[in-house]
Amino acid sequence: MDPTCFETHPSRYHHWKLAIDGELARLTMAVDDAHPFKPGYELKLNSYDLSVDIELADAIQRLRFEHPEVKCIVFGAELDRVFCSGANIYMLGLSTHSFKVNFCKFTNETRLYLEDASANSGLASLAACKGTTAGGGYELALACDETMLVDDGNSAVSFPETPLLAVLPGTGGLTRLVDKRKVRRDRADVFCTTAEGIKGKRAKDWGLVDHLVSRTKWDASVTEAAKALAAKQTIARGPAVTLPELAPKVTSDAITYKHVTLSFDRANRTGELVVRGPEVSGTIDMTSPTVWSLHAFRELDDALLRLRFDYPEINVIALRTVGDSSQVLLHDELLAKTNSGFAREVRLLQRRVLKRFDNTARSFYAVADRADSCFAGVLLELALGADRFYMQIDKDEQIGVALSVANQGFMTTSSGLSRLEARFYGEPERVKQVLARGAEGRIASEEAEQLGIATVAADDIDFEDELRIAIEERASLSPDALTGMEASLRFVGPETLETKIFGRLSAWQNWIFTRPNSTGEHGALTLYGRPERPQFQWKRT
């Protein structure tokens, strides 16, 4: 299979048109049905697949960095009577279970990033739904700050997933309906089982949309609402930078970037992820799009996505860092101190990439076993987010960890806790203890274990064997059980809209995707668009 490419550029978009209009960005869905992610289906009626969503993610990211003047995204559609008809059903029907789950996860992340841009980056969004807004189309609208629906006696918002396809509106739909928009649960129940959806006044009365506007007043109302949203934004981004291409070198057993390498041992179902710290340099240019803090994390993000989609058989990843810890600390401190919108954007991007890491269904063992190991500051977050952290004890105490401002609370997980708070859940005094000790300097392996940072610290003699056996054992376990186990242990503590989407909603959707009633021979998803009616197994579970 060809590797999946998550990089694109507005000049190469097939499915979206991006136009900058002062404070507004018009992001117009114009899905080209002849350019699906894979052959085998046509993207009719502004339905989407992974290729459409990769472009969407790119557009949002570029607006954050490249167009700081934009304060509101207006989502529109080129079709006259259809805003978006959701994820392409034929694509779902043709996809493997593993692909479906990862596709949903990526689309969920993109929609959460839209909300993140609004909450933290002064970049709001308006869904201008001038026509049918179904399934994933309405889920995109729900992720926007406001939703405008055309009042033409015909256009409805709808979640036909359950009645027509025997699956869920799993891209955050069910959760956002009741938890974000606070639609009354019995009304949400009616809405989610009414295939044709709800239109007009009722859609507004029930809180499904914010604005209801006629065709004649449409364009003016969209611009007015978008400008009103833009006017509310108080956070300034910029200065603008142009995000350079990552263009990794991809071979059959490795993906290599400037700062990141992901390599595979397919026979053993294991891999190694190496993140290199910044090179030692005289001055750090905290206005450059190639500054390590940004570029290395963009690379890491891309590597994680490729891992998820293109290497499903790789189960365990040893995660190493290499470099000069003091350089990472320097970058972290400078980044936090720099009073620019760009610097804040970089930190927010680091936070999102770390969340993508937390949400990647692979076992990650962080490993510090070299003198130039570099689990410092923002890279230490990777070790704290990993399932385990193995540290070698060397007699010179060269191997250790170091803390920076990046460990002090900004890099929250989906639950809203920092990784230290999640690690020492219910023991805030231990978080303080670790932060205080970190302020005094490097922490060697043995002490890191005592403090609860390392899972295992072992002498040179035992270390290699212990690690090898641990990885072999992990790689021998059921991938499904590990995914469920990690999803439970990683997300300790409070739940948020975000964790509800990835835990509760996604877990149910994954279950439903495996059930004959959706994906079996006679399932509703399988038979969609064919003359046969689905045949259900009626047992309730």
Place this chain on the structure above:
Amino acid sequence: MDPTCFETHPSRYHHWKLAIDGELARLTMAVDDAHPFKPGYELKLNSYDLSVDIELADAIQRLRFEHPEVKCIVFGAELDRVFCSGANIYMLGLSTHSFKVNFCKFTNETRLYLEDASANSGLASLAACKGTTAGGGYELALACDETMLVDDGNSAVSFPETPLLAVLPGTGGLTRLVDKRKVRRDRADVFCTTAEGIKGKRAKDWGLVDHLVSRTKWDASVTEAAKALAAKQTIARGPAVTLPELAPKVTSDAITYKHVTLSFDRANRTGELVVRGPEVSGTIDMTSPTVWSLHAFRELDDALLRLRFDYPEINVIALRTVGDSSQVLLHDELLAKTNSGFAREVRLLQRRVLKRFDNTARSFYAVADRADSCFAGVLLELALGADRFYMQIDKDEQIGVALSVANQGFMTTSSGLSRLEARFYGEPERVKQVLARGAEGRIASEEAEQLGIATVAADDIDFEDELRIAIEERASLSPDALTGMEASLRFVGPETLETKIFGRLSAWQNWIFTRPNSTGEHGALTLYGRPERPQFQWKRT
């Protein structure tokens, strides 16, 4: 299939011995391997199945009502080297998916009720683990207030589910480990993948157990720790009552109790649940075990359990209430006012039964279409918890709802919100408005719809058709999609240990139960105890 009987009595227990010892109850697991729930497997090594758990649930319930003097339950085992080896694997291997899921749900509820007894009823619990404590055995221990493990160089606590069976410790295990006991997540990861478990000092250091005691000091230490727990209890129960048998009449198309009838239309996959209010009587004896507030809810509880286990093909339930609303209100007010441990126990039982209702994977449509409909007070909670509430508008305004103290916050859902708070999530002023209006008297259908209590209020002429079509449509949808949808819409708002167990953990476990790696022909659960090794599909999802 014979109907499942959830009623039992200590005099008929096969698997537990219950002995009252002053403030302590000794509940000793002595599983009789010759009395499984179904033929086909032996309950070796204190492993359990539904029959064992039905007795456990009965014992906890009776201790609450019949033995108010007991302040601490000591869980022990009759075997010398095994406390409990968890759910019986052969039973799981032989069970349908639907049974496995419902079995897990019931065992989860029972363990949550143990925690509820400690939090609200002055009835703590101690797990005295004098031997192997594996899987569901350790999950039972985690639900107790404290856990004591014997320090004999051999006995360990363990979660071998993932490494040996390719499933999860799904009876709350993963959740309680990190969220309740706050075991560090990387250590929890090691623990949950170490089949032989963790014993001795490390078990205590990692927070897996509270006490570590040698064999010679065992009995004295158990009694001492249990007495210390008992001494901490400040909530008094009682006076004691003896819970009478429910003994419903079960025919092929109905289960009939004194106050509750559950009947079925199997051809249409629908059912009707009727709850009758209290009979009009001169005085209400709020010390009697047959008082309506207790007896009707015990019947409802039993009916819900039978529905879950014995009627999987029934998908939609019309829920009606019949009686004199003022009598329900009278009972609610008297119950709330009565200053006795017994009265509090009754309210707590009502609350648990309502939670069981919320957690039942069937579509519930509450229906008020008779003049003697009786959605009042605690019975109104059923309508608020149902997926929809249909009310008929009659010109005499005989049909309506009424509120009581039972709607004012005590009857919390698993999320900790009241059903009114969940209904008007994020709109506390609407909760107040409804409560204020309720204090003024009955609310007829039309106003109930305006207030947001009813989903639909329709005139006599339209009502019957609208309801019939709604039920037919619901019964035509995929049962799996409905379960996932309802699980997302019903549990709006904050998440708790309880909702995490039923949402996140159970949803993942259900998914894993459908995967070939556990229950397929070559899956680990299927092949457990056989010479063949499981063969895994290695794709990570």
